[in-house]
Amino acid sequence: MNRQLSIIGVPMDLGQNRRGVDMGPSAMRYAGVVDRLTALGYEVEDRGDVRIGRSSEEEESQSNLKDLHEVVDANKALAKEVKSVVEAERFPLVLGGDHSIAIGTLAGVSEPFENMGVIWYDAHGDLNTGETSPSGNIHGMPLAVSLGIGHPSLTEIGGYAPKVKPENIVIIGARSLDEGERKLIREKGIQVYTMHEVDRYGMSHVMQEALSYLKDRQTDGVHLSLDLDALDPQDAPGVGTPVLGGTSYRETHLAMEILADADILTSAEFVEVNPILDVKNKTAEAGVGLIGSLFGEKLL
Template sequence: MRELNISIVGVPLDYGQSRRGVDMGPSAIRYAGAVERLKALGHEVCDEGDIQVSAVEKKPNPAERLKNLDEVVEANEALAQKVADIVKAGRFPLVLGGDHSIAIGTLAGLTQTYRNLGVIWFDAHADMNTAETSPSGNIHGMPLAVSMGYGHERLTTLFHNGNFIQPENLIIIGARSVDPGERELIQKLGITVFTMHEIDKYGMTAVMEKTLDHLKERAVDGVHLSLDLDGLDPLYTPGVGTPVDGGMTYRESHLALEMLQEAECITSAEFVEVNPILDEKNKTADVAVTLMGSLLGETLI
């Protein structure tokens, strides 16, 4: 197992969606023992605290179709700089959300160093809406579109300097709720998506083997894992804002991350959408921490 120098960064942001409370996700994950678990695996872990997020929600701009755009941009700009600094220091960024809009900042920061970044996206949703296609205006449903250059200018130009992830380097796993506009963009760009249909049909082992083979063929220079806890079935992760029945099982999720660990390919990760207000005795945060363990070297024997 690789021993890593891990920098943990929390992003207590819940402005990217409509159900408040996910801003407490980083605290819940820390309370579930994330730092202690990773240190026990032999990693050097530095908890660098939280990105500052304004507690005062600004008055919405009627001209903007996106909710809380100012707050989301401000937090993601700070996160992008933090992630870029961590990578330049030779450390492994581990970002704790917060809603999934924080991936805009994470990916913007990573692409300052990685020019051919691979992205594995575990999620019930495609997160590829724009202001024009989004049914809700919630930015947590847009980070992948933004990170490929589609969407509001304030988001697509955020810290990017023209550096975006390549559609060919993106793999979505576990999708089962895709909006019509997202489906159109997926087909237009040729995004690789393993829905729950493929997981049920072929099994998680085959899906992960295909994922790893694909990224190897693309000769990526780093691989980012973005894991939304709603990718799992709500039976295992009840504390998420947008649960969708029929998701990945507890063991399927651990197997996937164990295979990523065996491949030693992951160079950064984020775990998002833990909402303690909706949770049952911090169950979802506990699952997030156990998944981190599988990703970063924990084995039964």
């Protein structure tokens, strides 16, 4: 993995309804993410936070997508920042913030690659559109947007679409999918490992299958998008949309260790840490622990 690493914080909380997730990047910094990566021998550059605008009630009344204008602006700025990291031949590590920021991250990382792969480690599919979303919250749409499906002001961020092909996506840990998302998964043939597969076959088997799947598609870069709500609320209580029955902290550590050993990642993001809903920064600390494992931290 690239030993030169740039951290970008995105204090975004407009992609959903519950306030507090904008403090996620600060919580992970407080939990020691920079020191942890530096101790592993990485040259770490913290680029600070992308500026996020404030909600406009007038604009909300004109669209069923909540805070569309502000989310678009923030993701354009994020895409530009991430692209500059990629052009400097550094590894972008993005800290969120709600999952709508994945729109900007993927817009910034995927352009140099012919066949970008994505591992979406999440309780949700995030494959909704304005037409299928029960809430209008954009944090439930970033994967659909990255496929070129959704509002043009979102899909065209970065000046190109789509950012990723459906056959190059692997969703891991899903346990809450809306009907529109299920339909899109079937139509596009997206590879999904739900908690049923994780429970039945084990995390090691699922991760090895996922890696083989991406290898078979000859992906030339792989982005990891990890939503902390993939973990069970017992291990990660500080998330906006917790769903019972998630992966354990131990299982997710193993998944990160397997990815570290595979050495295929070219970018990553960790999102949806909400300190207001957390217990003694437990979720941020879990996120930083997982980042450590992803970047090669070993017990011995």
